[in-house]
Amino acid sequence: MKLHEFQAKQVLARAGVAIPEGRTAATPEQAEAAAIALGLPVVVKAQVHVGGRGKAGGVKLAKTAAEAKAHATAILGMDIKGLTVRTIYVERAAKIAKELYLGITIDRDRRRAVVMLSTVGGMDIEEVAATQPGKIARSWPDPTLGLRAYAARALCFEAGVPEAQREGVATIARKLYDVFRATDAMTIEINPLFIQEDGTVVAGDAKLEVDDNALYRQPELATYKEIAPDEEQEERAKALGFSYVQLDGTVGIIGNGAGLVMSTLDAVKNAGGSAANFLDVGGGAKESVVKAALEIVLANPKVKAIFINIFGGITRGDEVAKGILAVLRDTKPKVPLVIRLSGTEAEAGRALLEGAPLVSRATMDDAAAEAVRLAASRT
Amino acid sequence: MSVLVGTQTRLLIQGLGREGAFHTARMIEYGTAVVGAAKPGKGGTVQDGLPLFDTVAQAVAATGANTSIIFVPAAGAADAILEALDAKIAVVVAITEGIAVHEMLTVAAMLERSASVLIGPNCPGLISPGTAKIGIMPAENFSTGPVGFVSRSGTLTYEIADLLTKAGLGQTTCIGIGGDPIIGLPTPDAVRYLNEDPATEVIVIVGEIGGSAEERAAEYMQAFGKKPAVAFIAGRSAPAGKRMGHAGAIVSGNSGTAASKVAAFEAAGIPVATAPSEIPALVKKALAGR
Numbered sequence: 193m194k195l196h197e198f199q200a201k202q203v204l205a206r207a208g209v210a211i212p213e214g215r216t217a218a219t220p221e222q223a224e225a226a227a228i229a230l231g232l233p234v235v236v237k238a239q240v241h242v243g244g245r246g247k248a249g250g251v252k253l254a255k256t257a258a259e260a261k262a263h264a265t266a267i268l269g270m271d272i273k274g275l276t277v278r279t280i281y282v283e284r285a286a287k288i289a290k291e292l293y294l295g296i297t298i299d300r301d302r303r304r305a306v307v308m309l310s311t312v313g314g315m316d317i318e319e320v321a322a323t324q325p326g327k328i329a330r331s332w333p334d335p336t337l338g339l340r341a342y343a344a345r346a347l348c349f350e351a352g353v354p355e356a357q358r359e360g361v362a363t364i365a366r367k368l369y370d371v372f373r374a375t376d377a378m379t380i381e382i383n384p385l386f387i388q389e390d391g392t393v394v395a396g397d398a399k400l401e402v403d404d405n406a407l408y409r410q411p412e413l414a415t416y417k418e419i420a421p422d423e424e425q426e427e428r429a430k431a432l433g434f435s436y437v438q439l440d441g442t443v444g445i446i447g448n449g450a451g452l453v454m455s456t457l458d459a460v461k462n463a464g465g466s467a468a469n470f471l472d473v474g475g476g477a478k479e480s481v482v483k484a485a486l487e488i489v490l491a492n493p494k495v496k497a498i499f500i501n502i503f504g505g506i507t508r509g510d511e512v513a514k515g516i517l518a519v520l521r522d523t524k525p526k527v528p529l530v531i532r533l534s535g536t537e538a539e540a541g542r543a544l545l546e547g548a549p550l551v552s553r554a555t556m557d558d559a560a561a562e563a564v565r566l567a568a569s570r571t
Numbered sequence: 572m573s574v575l576v577g578t579q580t581r582l583l584i585q586g587l588g589r590e591g592a593f594h595t596a597r598m599i600e601y602g603t604a605v606v607g608a609a610k611p612g613k614g615g616t617v618q619d620g621l622p623l624f625d626t627v628a629q630a631v632a633a634t635g636a637n638t639s640i641i642f643v644p645a646a647g648a649a650d651a652i653l654e655a656l657d658a659k660i661a662v663v664v665a666i667t668e669g670i671a672v673h674e675m676l677t678v679a680a681m682l683e684r685s686a687s688v689l690i691g692p693n694c695p696g697l698i699s700p701g702t703a704k705i706g707i708m709p710a711e712n713f714s715t716g717p718v719g720f721v722s723r724s725g726t727l728t729y730e731i732a733d734l735l736t737k738a739g740l741g742q743t744t745c746i747g748i749g750g751d752p753i754i755g756l757p758t759p760d761a762v763r764y765l766n767e768d769p770a771t772e773v774i775v776i777v778g779e780i781g782g783s784a785e786e787r788a789a790e791y792m793q794a795f796g797k798k799p800a801v802a803f804i805a806g807r808s809a810p811a812g813k814r815m816g817h818a819g820a821i822v823s824g825n826s827g828t829a830a831s832k833v834a835a836f837e838a839a840g841i842p843v844a845t846a847p848s849e850i851p852a853l854v855k856k857a858l859a860g861r
Contacts, residue, residue: 298672300752300782300819303679318824335676376673405818406671408646435816450750450816451724451779454805455847461808462846470809472816475707475725503730505709535729536709556730557848 196239198281200398210394214283223264226282227257236263239279248272291384296372304332309351339369376406434473441466442567444489444498448507456501465564476506482515496570499563500531509533509541528566532559573699573744574764584608586642603703606634627658638662649674665691675753689755695725695747716741717772719765738851743771750817758784759791780806781820785832793839799857802836803844
């Protein structure tokens with residue numbers, strides 16, 4: 193789950209990281225009033241959950257209150273990568289002398305958090321990582337020790353932080369690490385971290401992404417959750433206990449187990465088709481869950497055929513068959529269904545489906561080919 | 572022969588709830604030596620014929636348990652793993668899905684200073700066909716034979732085991748290592764166990780998008796492989812930036828792509844199946860070519 197910049201900055205400010213003074217606004221008038229109250233110049237920033245706001249025109253400098261109002265008028269309602277801007281953040285402009293990068297994320301290979309600091313900030317850090325990896329200093333703190341002072345200092349020496357700011361940046365790195373742990377963050381980033389003309393250090397931007405699996409113990413952060421329009425189906429599916437990812441193709445997919453569903457998507461592609469979604473009903477799905485899954489896939493107008501691929505373990509073939517029969521009875525879908533049932537109670541499931549208006553195939557490859565053929569014949 | 576689970580296994584259950592009890596009965600049926608369960612507050616009593624203990628340490632002292640399986644819900648599962656490590660359980664298998672990543676960072680740090688092996692979390696467990704199983708897999712898909720099998724997925728493991736079994740290719744041990752971004756026994760470490768196992772004649776490695784464990788496993792086999800291997804990668808058609816069901820199955824930027832994993836295996840001389848149905852033939856070819 194992602195936080196907006198202003199929310200992440202509030203979290204940082206509470207932990208003692210200096211941030212420029214700022215206010216949120218939902219109308220141009222509020223932005224104008226905020227600019228007057230904060231003192232000029234100000235930066236007017238779109239608050240949306242995507243990167244690249246600046247390039248999209250969502251971040252503007254204003255030297256007067258009227259200019260702040262005009263920028264707010266332009267930015268509010270703006271579409272940035274499919275998301276509509278509803279909130280802006282008006283912030284006192286920093287007097288920038290130098291820009292740094294400071295971020296912490298999870299290093300899967302080392303199974304540790306990795307703290308990254310670079311004096312090449314402000315620009316795309318991923319590009320720096322790819323082209324000049326030596327410009328990013330890294331540290332992998334032991335979580336039982338945290339980021340100790342010596343390790344934060346070493347990071348500053350390695351990155352070449354100016355002497356006057358060394359202790360200050362090291363302190364911010366340690367505070368950021370503590371926030372990273374305390375908020376169950378997947379990623380936390382201050383990019384850029386400004387060294388101002390007067391030598392002080394402030395967070396220019398802030399990104400914070402929280403682990404969805406930890407929201408149960410982050411009640412305050414959980415209230416910040418926003419569901420984007422294109423995530424509504426995915427959230428609905430999650431509430432029902434399965435995972436759903438919308439894709440662009442025409443063959444709807446339902447299966448049990450993430451690896452099997454991924455392989456099913458691949459099988460459809462191997463057969464020359466393309467999947468409309470990923471849908472894993474999980475283990476032990478009952479009739480009602482299978483029915484709900486089918487309804488979600490059927491709600492996608494791009495779907496021209498559906499491939500249901502079940503390898504029964506804890507999931508029983510007869511339960512799956514009952515769910516399918518319920519949908520055939522209640523909603524009479526116009527989209528053809530192809531099913532491949534194997535494993536636990538597969539024979540009982542196939543017997544239940546005998547005579548139903550659907551196509552049954554014995555193997556995953558055959559069923560995928562049939563689903564692709566049916567989808568193609570209807571487009 | 573087998574690795575990690577076998578006749579030596581003395582299994583303790585952590586989390587004998589409804590799901591835990593169901594799978595415990597299946598494991599006992601299969602022949603696994605289940606010696607008891609840890610259930611705080613119920614020590615000294617008996618459930619489903621198993622003695623209960625308040626703590627894992629007490630269970631170890633009383634029963635000689637050397638392996639544990641964890642069905643504890645996500646919020647308490649990392650604590651259950653840490654308790655098992657603290658009690659020096661040699662092999663800990665965590666079935667639980669949805670453990671917070673920061674909890675797993677702490678677990679990983681403790682694993683570094685422990686002699687124990689953790690399998691999972693978010694995994695089906697492991698099985699040495701014909702001997703014992705520590706997990707939730709339907710046993711009928713597995714059979715005894717020379718194939719060592721490592722997989723990040725659950726159901727796909729059953730599917731491939733079934734294909735192997737029907738092709739007459741039984742298995743030494745199948746290790747379901749789990750689909751989370753941080754797991755106890757990543758692919759290269761699981762492969763190392765099978766590479767060192769004299770009874771395993773060929774290794775099947777089933778990976779998926781996300782992370783770089785498959786690349787490291789390929790490098791390991793290229794440098795130290797004593798036997799042939801066959802690989803399969805799920806998620807070749809998955810788009811970048813989308814999490815495909817498993818918390819760890821995500822392509823971020825250029826990292827974790829199927830293409831990179833396939834290239835790494837091919838560079839190590841390990842053939843990669845494009846569909847699960849191709850795996851048995853590749854395994855037969857690998858066995859014939861030794």
